[in-house]
Amino acid sequence: MSKRKVKETHMPVGECISQVQMILRERFCHQRLPEKPVGMESQHKHLLELLRRTAVHGESNSVLIVGPRGSGKTMLLNCVLRELLEVKDVNKNVLPVHLNGLLQTDDRIALKEITRQLNLENVVGDKVFGSFAENLAFLLEALKKGDRSSSRPVLFILDEFDLFAHHKNQTLLYNLLDVSQSAQAPVAVIGLTCRLDVLELLEKRVKSRFSHRQIHLLSSLSFIQYLDNVRSQLSLPQDFPDTKFYDEWNDSIKTLCEDQLVVDVLQSHYNSSKDFRSLHLLLMLALSRVSASKPAIKPTDLLEASRVCMVDSKANILHGLSILELCLIIAMKHLNDIYEGEPFNFQMVHNEFKKFLQRKSHSIHNFDKPVVIKAFEHLQQLELIKSMDSSTAKIQKEYQLMKLLLDHSQIMEALQKYPQCPTDVKQWAMSAFG
Amino acid sequence: MVRYFTRLRVRRIYKWGGRPYIFDRKLKSYVTTVTPGQYILIEGNDDEYPFVAKLLKLFGDESHKQKKALVQWFLRLSEVPQNKKLLLGRSPHPQEIFYYLGRACDDEINAESILGTVHVRQDNSPASVVPELRNSVCFPCFLIQVTPSTPRCATPCIPSRTVPARQPGNILEEARARLHVSSVPESLPCREQEFQDIYNFVESKVMDGTGGCMYISGVPGTGKTATIHEVIRCLQHASDMDEIPTFRFIEINGMKMTDPHQAYVQILQKLTDQKVTADHAAALLEKRFSNPAPKKETTVLLVDELDLLWTRKQNVMYNLFDWPTRRHARLVVLTIANTMDLPERIMINRVASRLGLTRMSFQPYSFKQLQQIITSRLNKVKAFEEDALQLVSRKVAALSGDARRCLDICRRATEICEHSASHPSSAGLVKMSHVMEALDEMFSSSYITAIRCASLQEQLFLRAVIAEFRRLGLEEATFQQVFVQHRTLSRVEGLQPISLSEGLAVCQRLGACRLLLLEASRLDMLQRVRLNVSQDDVLYALKPVRD
Numbered sequence: 001m002s003k004r005k006v007k008e009t010h011m012p013v014g015e016c017i018s019q020v021q022m023i024l025r026e027r028f029c030h031q032r033l034p035e036k037p038v039g040m041e042s043q044h045k046h047l048l049e050l051l052r053r054t055a056v057h058g059e060s061n062s063v064l065i066v067g068p069r070g071s072g073k074t075m076l077l078n079c080v081l082r083e084l085l086e087v088k089d090v091n092k093n094v095l096p097v098h099l100n101g102l103l104q105t106d107d108r109i110a111l112k113e114i115t116r117q118l119n120l121e122n123v124v125g126d127k128v129f130g131s132f133a134e135n136l137a138f139l140l141e142a143l144k145k146g147d148r149s150s151s152r153p154v155l156f157i158l159d160e161f162d163l164f165a166h167h168k169n170q171t172l173l174y175n176l177l178d179v180s181q182s183a184q185a186p187v188a189v190i191g192l193t194c195r196l197d198v199l200e201l202l203e204k205r206v207k208s209r210f211s212h213r214q215i216h217l218l219s220s221l222s223f224i225q226y227l228d229n230v231r232s233q234l235s236l237p238q239d240f241p242d243t244k245f246y247d248e249w250n251d252s253i254k255t256l257c258e259d260q261l262v263v264d265v266l267q268s269h270y271n272s273s274k275d276f277r278s279l280h281l282l283l284m285l286a287l288s289r290v291s292a293s294k295p296a297i298k299p300t301d302l303l304e305a306s307r308v309c310m311v312d313s314k315a316n317i318l319h320g321l322s323i324l325e326l327c328l329i330i331a332m333k334h335l336n337d338i339y340e341g342e343p344f345n346f347q348m349v350h351n352e353f354k355k356f357l358q359r360k361s362h363s364i365h366n367f368d369k370p371v372v373i374k375a376f377e378h379l380q381q382l383e384l385i386k387s388m389d390s391s392t393a394k395i396q397k398e399y400q401l402m403k404l405l406l407d408h409s410q411i412m413e414a415l416q417k418y419p420q421c422p423t424d425v426k427q428w429a430m431s432a433f434g
Numbered sequence: 435m436v437r438y439f440t441r442l443r444v445r446r447i448y449k450w451g452g453r454p455y456i457f458d459r460k461l462k463s464y465v466t467t468v469t470p471g472q473y474i475l476i477e478g479n480d481d482e483y484p485f486v487a488k489l490l491k492l493f494g495d496e497s498h499k500q501k502k503a504l505v506q507w508f509l510r511l512s513e514v515p516q517n518k519k520l521l522l523g524r525s526p527h528p529q530e531i532f533y534y535l536g537r538a539c540d541d542e543i544n545a546e547s548i549l550g551t552v553h554v555r556q557d558n559s560p561a562s563v564v565p566e567l568r569n570s571v572c573f574p575c576f577l578i579q580v581t582p583s584t585p586r587c588a589t590p591c592i593p594s595r596t597v598p599a600r601q602p603g604n605i606l607e608e609a610r611a612r613l614h615v616s617s618v619p620e621s622l623p624c625r626e627q628e629f630q631d632i633y634n635f636v637e638s639k640v641m642d643g644t645g646g647c648m649y650i651s652g653v654p655g656t657g658k659t660a661t662i663h664e665v666i667r668c669l670q671h672a673s674d675m676d677e678i679p680t681f682r683f684i685e686i687n688g689m690k691m692t693d694p695h696q697a698y699v700q701i702l703q704k705l706t707d708q709k710v711t712a713d714h715a716a717a718l719l720e721k722r723f724s725n726p727a728p729k730k731e732t733t734v735l736l737v738d739e740l741d742l743l744w745t746r747k748q749n750v751m752y753n754l755f756d757w758p759t760r761r762h763a764r765l766v767v768l769t770i771a772n773t774m775d776l777p778e779r780i781m782i783n784r785v786a787s788r789l790g791l792t793r794m795s796f797q798p799y800s801f802k803q804l805q806q807i808i809t810s811r812l813n814k815v816k817a818f819e820e821d822a823l824q825l826v827s828r829k830v831a832a833l834s835g836d837a838r839r840c841l842d843i844c845r846r847a848t849e850i851c852e853h854s855a856s857h858p859s860s861a862g863l864v865k866m867s868h869v870m871e872a873l874d875e876m877f878s879s880s881y882i883t884a885i886r887c888a889s890l891q892e893q894l895f896l897r898a899v900i901a902e903f904r905r906l907g908l909e910e911a912t913f914q915q916v917f918v919q920h921r922t923l924s925r926v927e928g929l930q931p932i933s934l935s936e937g938l939a940v941c942q943r944l945g946a947c948r949l950l951l952l953e954a955s956r957l958d959m960l961q962r963v964r965l966n967v968s969q970d971d972v973l974y975a976l977k978p979v980r981d
Contacts, residue, residue, distance in 0.1 A: 150597060
């Protein structure tokens with residue numbers, strides 16, 4: 001690499017690029033919190049006010065944050081917590097407890113986790129003493145002894161809230177919400193979920209104790225705002241050390257976002273899903289093509305990245321099949337066409353295949369039955385065909401009914417791109433009688 | 435992760451006595467004696483490092499009210515001034531203490547600032563550090579304190595705040611504090627009749643010295659537990675005034691237990707402070723309620739969420755209802771549940787008959803009652819407009835009659851009012867518009883908004899689902915069939931058709947929000963799809979919004 005120059009405003013291209021990669025990857029992969037969450041100002045204000053009242057006034061509350069996957073629920077909560085804990089008084093006075101429905105699959109585990117995070121007196125180091133019943137009694141006693149003006153407020157953050165509603169009797173939820181509605185230690189119960197019908201999961205007693213506050217994160221971004229967001233996500237922050245590179249990069253991003261090819265790619269992504277998680281994946285793939293020798297993002301990069309994202313998942317599998325397996329799939333396709341999607345078994349497929357062989361009278365594809373059965377089983381292992389009956393009844397494997405998990409279009413597309421596909425196979429695929 | 439400081443809290447009782455106490459097993463407290471000649475720890479500014487001294491004499495002052503002690507002080511290493519430390523000639527051990535022969539502080543201290551005893555050891559060879567088991571202070575060297583390895587006397591508590599909670603500043607904040615569900619008033623409005631009935635029942639049982647059972651039912655949020663607490667409060671007051679004999683009140687809750695048999699453990703613990711296993715507790719309680727005991731006071735037991743105490747053999751419920759029938763038990767059991775016919779539905783005959791026919795049903799609140807509840811809570815704090823209150827009460831009464839819901843909506847309305855005002859103190863009264871916004875938020879289901887905010891492909895997929903349902907005449911279809919329709923629709927709209935995997939991803943996203951109900955995803959494109967929203971709602975949501 002070139003030697004480091006003395007002037008600090010100019011860095012060699014390699015250094016700049018690695019800085020750019022680090023900054024942008026933090027945004028896309030490491031879930032770095034933005035300065036201010038975009039497009040959710042009223043929700044941010046609502047949540048911040050709620051938690052501030054719990055922290056400062058000791059008022060107990062409960063709230064659910066509902067939004068589709070990748071819409072920014074955890075990001076919003078973390079931004080609000082960050083802003084809340086910046087206030088010095090609040091920082092030392094609030095006890096956050098983080099629970100996740102996927103990690104704490106049972107109330108027993110959840111209780112131990114709460115006790116450990118609150119560091120109550122039956123915890124020594126990392127170990128929590130006592131049985132489930134003792135832990136519950138201890139925690140409830142601790143919360144009961146507290147009161148609004150002198151105890152520290154506890155913030156219970158429940159990720160994947162809907163999974164907690166599947167625990168036995170919903171004990172944990174009942175108790176947490178009961179504390180939030182009694183004159184005990186102030187608590188705030190914050191649930192995050194993606195199910196819109198989460199309230200129907202709650203039992204009537206638990207539902208009555210929940211305050212029915214819901215914060216919905218339904219993004220109503222227009223395409224123009226989406227484009228703006230792409231531009232700001234790819235732009236460098238103001239404090240980038242090399243100003244010349246900063247200007248060059250931001251200009252290139254600006255022209256990139258005005259390029260028609262890029263706009264089309266982003267439009268098709270926007271049509272598919274508006275959330276930022278899939279956008280970050282796309283931008284990450286485009287960013288990984290940036291290097292010292294190619295220090296800018298070109299429209300073709302985005303096009304390639306889009307192709308990688310939107311590729312059909314079975315296409316590559318189909319390209320890796322042998323000719324015999326491909327022939328079997330084409331036979332199944334014809335069977336589907338004739339019998340309108342009814343399940344088939346190996347014998348039927350084999351017969352169809354033999355009909356093709358007889359027409360062409362080519363010995364090149366003529367294999368023995370055991371070989372064909374082996375090819376069929378390989379397709380089953382690849383989950384391109386699936387057995388219909390889940391019963392373990394002993395039917396001979398040639399007669400077990402199967403269904404094809406491939407669509408007509410997927411097969412035809414794969415055939416187009418299959419390397420060195422024999423022409424007679426291709427013609428057979430076009431029509432059953434060709 | 436921040437470590438929160440908790441400490442073993444020890445309750446100190448000071449008694450002036452001549453003989454040492456023995457360890458009282460029943461009270462489970464450690465009692466230590468302090469006699470002159472012992473080394474003691476004295477409460478100081480720093481709780482971690484109390485002062486160390488030698489007790490010379492214990493005496494009372496002139497009026498014999500204040501007990502004092504004469505001590506010989508020791509200094510910890512941190513208290514020794516720097517120049518004196520150098521005189522030592524060697525590096526001191528961190529737990530070393532020194533005789534304080536100066537006159538700068540009083541030798542007389544208040545006896546109640548004594549924390550406990552400490553063992554001081556004179557060790558002339560500083561190199562040999564012998565760790566002792568109990569609090570071991572070595573003079574002139576080593577002070578070793580041992581923290582307990584397993585918490586035996588762990589007391590449950592949440593740490594306290596450093597700054598006290600702020601009191602409500604303006605009228606809206608005051609109203610919010612009063613409307614919080616937890617600020618239960620002294621006397622509940624609109625439940626006078628129920629209060630009277632329960633009061634009469636319990637009072638008669640307490641005065642007669644007999645036992646009995648009562649079953650109280652009602653939908654959630656109708657004030658059952660609160661009314662019973664009020665009854666008990668009044669009875670306590672009456673027994674303090676010696677109008678009725680004394681009694682004990684115990685409360686258990688079916689939801690706050692991990693297992694129905696824990697009920698025995700909790701009842702025994704609250705009665706006698708013993709911690710035993712469930713079977714042992716059942717046996718002890720059986721003995722307690724069967725055997726006569728002189729001067730036994732009535733026990734009033736409240737069992738909340740009774741239906742969770744159900745077991746297959748129903749023996750927990752059987753025992754709870756059987757014990758009051760014993761002659762010497764003097765047990766009054768009040769049970770609360772949600773359904774009126776719970777005894778008939780889930781209890782076997784002998785249990786239901788022991789529960790008896792003393793039943794009471796709490797009806798959901800009517801709109802007048804809800805209005806009265808809110809006004810009595812606000813109690814002359816003028817924060818709401820009249821018709822705003824009426825609207826809330828009518829709406830909630832029409833739906834569930836749940837008081838909690840009503841109070842939460844009113845609280846939310848005050849928040850909206852405060853936010854919509856430019857300055858918090860100039861917010862004014864809560865108007866109809868604020869209340870309607872709160873009702874909208876807390877009563878609406880957001881399916882329509884979710885469909886409107888979905889992406890284009892997701893909306894197209896929903897249309898395809900409806901089209902396929904119409905074609906088949908059924909309420910479910912496989913993904914493959916829907917996808918065919920989806921392709922057709924995208925061609926009509928002029929969009930590029932998407933691949934099958936992308937279609938599956940769109941379908942999964944809709945399924946995660948529960949706009950669609952899907953089968954397991956391992957079935958790939960053969961999974962069946964159903965709508966979780968009615969077709970009319972979907973079509974309404976997808977209609978283009980006319981500006």
